Amino acid sequence: MSEVIDELVVREYEFGFHSDIETERLRKGLDEDVVRAISARNDEPEWLLEWRLGALAHLRTMEEPRWSNVEFPPIDYQDMHYWAAPRPKGPAPASLDEVDPEIRATFDKLGIPLAEQERLSGVAVDAILDSVSVATTFKARLAEAGVVFCSFSEAVREHPDLVRRYLGSVVPPRDNFFAALNSAVFSDGSFCFVPAGVVCPMELSTYFRINAENTGQFERTLIIAEEGAKVSYLEGCTAPMRDENQLHAAVVELVALDDASIKYSTVQNWYPGDAEGRGGIYNFVTKRGRAGARAHISWTQVETGSAITWKYPSVILQGDDSVGEFYSVAVTTNRQQADTGTKMIHIGRNTSSTIISKGISAGRAQNTYRGLVKVLRSAEGARNHTQCDSLLIGSECGAHTFPYIEVKNDGAQVEHEASTSRVDEDQLFYCRQRGLSEEDATSMIVNGFCREVFDELPLEYAVEVQALMRLSLEGAVG
Amino acid sequence: MLSIHDLTATAGETRILDGVDLDVPAGEVHVVMGPNGAGKSTLANVIAGRDGYEVTGTATLDGVDLLGLTPEERAVRGLFLAFQYPVEIPGVGNAAFLRTALNAHRAARGEPEVAAVDFLGLAREHMARLDIDPAFLSRAVNEGFSGGEKKRNEILQMSLLEPRLAVLDETDSGLDLDALRIVAAGIERLRTPERAMVVITHYPRLLDLVRPDRVHVLAAGRIVTSGGPELVATIEAEGFAPLVGSAVG
Ligand SMILES: Nc1ncnc2c1ncn2[C@@H]1O[C@H](COP(=O)(O)OP(=O)(O)OP(=O)(O)O)[C@@H](O)[C@H]1O
Numbered sequence: 001m002s003e004v005i006d007e008l009v010v011r012e013y014e015f016g017f018h019s020d021i022e023t024e025r026l027r028k029g030l031d032e033d034v035v036r037a038i039s040a041r042n043d044e045p046e047w048l049l050e051w052r053l054g055a056l057a058h059l060r061t062m063e064e065p066r067w068s069n070v071e072f073p074p075i076d077y078q079d080m081h082y083w084a085a086p087r088p089k090g091p092a093p094a095s096l097d098e099v100d101p102e103i104r105a106t107f108d109k110l111g112i113p114l115a116e117q118e119r120l121s122g123v124a125v126d127a128i129l130d131s132v133s134v135a136t137t138f139k140a141r142l143a144e145a146g147v148v149f150c151s152f153s154e155a156v157r158e159h160p161d162l163v164r165r166y167l168g169s170v171v172p173p174r175d176n177f178f179a180a181l182n183s184a185v186f187s188d189g190s191f192c193f194v195p196a197g198v199v200c201p202m203e204l205s206t207y208f209r210i211n212a213e214n215t216g217q218f219e220r221t222l223i224i225a226e227e228g229a230k231v232s233y234l235e236g237c238t239a240p241m242r243d244e245n246q247l248h249a250a251v252v253e254l255v256a257l258d259d260a261s262i263k264y265s266t267v268q269n270w271y272p273g274d275a276e277g278r279g280g281i282y283n284f285v286t287k288r289g290r291a292g293a294r295a296h297i298s299w300t301q302v303e304t305g306s307a308i309t310w311k312y313p314s315v316i317l318q319g320d321d322s323v324g325e326f327y328s329v330a331v332t333t334n335r336q337q338a339d340t341g342t343k344m345i346h347i348g349r350n351t352s353s354t355i356i357s358k359g360i361s362a363g364r365a366q367n368t369y370r371g372l373v374k375v376l377r378s379a380e381g382a383r384n385h386t387q388c389d390s391l392l393i394g395s396e397c398g399a400h401t402f403p404y405i406e407v408k409n410d411g412a413q414v415e416h417e418a419s420t421s422r423v424d425e426d427q428l429f430y431c432r433q434r435g436l437s438e439e440d441a442t443s444m445i446v447n448g449f450c451r452e453v454f455d456e457l458p459l460e461y462a463v464e465v466q467a468l469m470r471l472s473l474e475g476a477v478g
Numbered sequence: 479m480l481s482i483h484d485l486t487a488t489a490g491e492t493r494i495l496d497g498v499d500l501d502v503p504a505g506e507v508h509v510v511m512g513p514n515g516a517g518k519s520t521l522a523n524v525i526a527g528r529d530g531y532e533v534t535g536t537a538t539l540d541g542v543d544l545l546g547l548t549p550e551e552r553a554v555r556g557l558f559l560a561f562q563y564p565v566e567i568p569g570v571g572n573a574a575f576l577r578t579a580l581n582a583h584r585a586a587r588g589e590p591e592v593a594a595v596d597f598l599g600l601a602r603e604h605m606a607r608l609d610i611d612p613a614f615l616s617r618a619v620n621e622g623f624s625g626g627e628k629k630r631n632e633i634l635q636m637s638l639l640e641p642r643l644a645v646l647d648e649t650d651s652g653l654d655l656d657a658l659r660i661v662a663a664g665i666e667r668l669r670t671p672e673r674a675m676v677v678i679t680h681y682p683r684l685l686d687l688v689r690p691d692r693v694h695v696l697a698a699g700r701i702v703t704s705g706g707p708e709l710v711a712t713i714e715a716e717g718f719a720p721l722v723g724s725a726v727g
């Protein structure tokens with residue numbers, strides 16, 4: 001490959017605009033008053049306030065973890081806002097048509113039209129701006145099928161029993177520092193409930209957008225699929241370009257009861273910072289699912305954004321014959337850092353898990369796969385297959401693989417394969433000889449490298465993701 | 479059409495091409511033969527713009543200096559190279575690859591893109607003619623293809639892209655007789671007054687199917703002899719040794 005590859009130009013971040021939406025915020029800082037204020041804004045019941053305060057008390061006994069393979073300056077948790085929302089211009093909108101035009105314009109610009117008739121693809125969307133949900137589409141049609149899909153705050157009001165039963169049941173508030181932080185201050189998020197035996201009639205998706213400055217985003221997603229239910233859910237994320245770093249510490253909990261199936265896909269494109277590493281989102285997220293007997297939980301993630309990505313979507317394979325999958329593409333360019341992977345905890349008998357991770361690094365980026373496969377003594381007949389492939393573009397980036405394997409049952413089968421390669425000169429020349437530019441050729445080869453993961457994405461997003469990959473790699477070559 | 483003058487190529491300390499002169503007028507098919515390691519593939523690579531060689535001399539296509547262009551600029555100006563060893567590109571569908579390539583060519587000519595459906599029709603037509611299994615399209619580029627299948631895939635690409643100048647580097651090697659006939663037919667179909675072709679081969683049997691206008695022998699980085707089709711018989715009878723000897727001596 002030509003020397004030019006090492007010369008990184010600033011890549012354009014397409015979603016870096018800021019919308020002038022009047023914003024209301026709580027004062028900076030993290031303390032009981034802020035937690036009480038957040039709870040009060042959402043009209044929360046007493047138990048939830050207590051739950052938050054318990055998390056806050058516990059957080060004070062914890063230290064921010066530093067074991068991952070990423071570097072960042074100390075975060076001042078008192079110097080940020082924990083809640084921001086578009087200031088309402090009158091009473092809450094009764095229908096989608098009444099959503100503030102400025103907010104609608106923001107989502108239109110992101111390619112997420114909120115007007116239902118425009119969603120030809122038949123995907124229901126929950127749109128979250130900063131700390132609150134601003135619109136959820138297709139609610140009526142989903143309700144006909146018995147599916148609840150709404151903002152978290154609405155779920156707290158409308159379905160308090162479900163929320164109380166499942167909130168924190170997969171990721172307890174004390175789980176880790178960022179989970180405790182999120183439990184104390186989470187503002188909104190998406191909630192989904194699919195009753196027993198129901199196959200959700202359409203793709204569900206949540207679109208997260210950070211707009212306000214100096215504001216962290218702490219959303220909470222809870223998806224419950226009862227016995228035999230089935231749902232596919234996708235989240236997308238973007239943020240404006242800013243010189244400061246912004247914290248995003250979300251928690252996602254998936255509950256798949258016996259014979260249920262949850263497919264959770266993420267296309268994460270938070271602002272990654274500029275070529276020098278200024279600005280960008282710190283994406284510190286806890287995602288975990290619990291699978292009952294014969295249940296199926298599948299995580300697919302395409303991570304192209306964020307200055308730092310630190311997340312390990314996991315599956316607790318509790319029920320016998322349950323299945324966990326993790327398909328990941330993580331792209332890092334410029335100064336981005338990613339430390340991501342999964343945990344598969346095999347508890348039930350004949351549980352099986354598959355991990356396919358594709359890491360792509362360019363520029364001076366660092367890309368780490370960190371995964372744990374844990375097979376408990378009870379997990380007779382457990383099986384895991386792990387495959388981690390890294391692709392390097394240029395000579396100053398790094399790829400690292402840390403597979404941890406703990407097997408307590410002798411009958412378990414655990415396989416791990418890993419590879420590291422560079423974009424092949426012969427492949428590039430072959431493509432260019434057929435008329436493709438160096439950039440198109442690289443993006444085509446990289447897309448091919450990610451094929452197994454992309455094939456897992458809902459069809460509606462496949463094309464979008466390939467375009468996103470191309471955009472992410474722009475400037476990394478040529 | 480193609481005009482090469484005093485072309486040299488050096489990789490590291492090794493001079494591989496040592497002053498190649500070659501003229502291929504429009505409408506003609508020229509054959510290049512020569513011993514292993516003579517520099518035939520290097521000549522093809524240098525014409526196509528592969529990195530990694532220090533190059534001097536000139537090479538023009540219709541008067542346009544090729545050496546100053548990127549590989550993709552040469553490609554969309556009508557230069558096609560059928561590779562001696564086509565690479566596998568895992569995960570990249572053959573159909574998407576071919577369509578992207580075709581659209582790159584069309585864009586350079588100011589023509590609109592071919593839509594996916596129209597492309598499929600076009601590709602199937604070419605594949606039927608070349609007796610290529612339609613299942614090829616849904617497989618990854620060359621991945622798991624047999625040697626002969628890879629060569630046929632090169633011919634498929636050539637027939638879709640309809641180049642002005644095609645350089646075929648041992649496209650006939652490793653083919654069974656039926657495949658050889660198909661490849662030869664593919665070459666003949668592109669043999670028009672406005673196109674030209676350089677066919678690199680070790681096997682006279684191809685030349686029974688495709689009659690060349692000129693035959694050149696490349697040895698030790700130079701064209702040492704050129705002649706009409708009858709030169710093939712001489713080489714077959716006597717080998718390269720006498721010709722190479724005269725070059726060195
Ligand atoms: N990049 C390179 N660096 C060093 N040596 C090279 C390089 N490319 C080619 N060579 C050498 O140059 C010589 C010519 O190689 P080339 O592949 O052009 O031969 P060829 O005539 O095509 O042979 P064959 O008939 O076996 O295909 C060989 O000795 C080869 O090893």
Ligand SMILES: [Mg+2]
Binds near residue numbers: 520
């Ligand atoms: Mg050769």
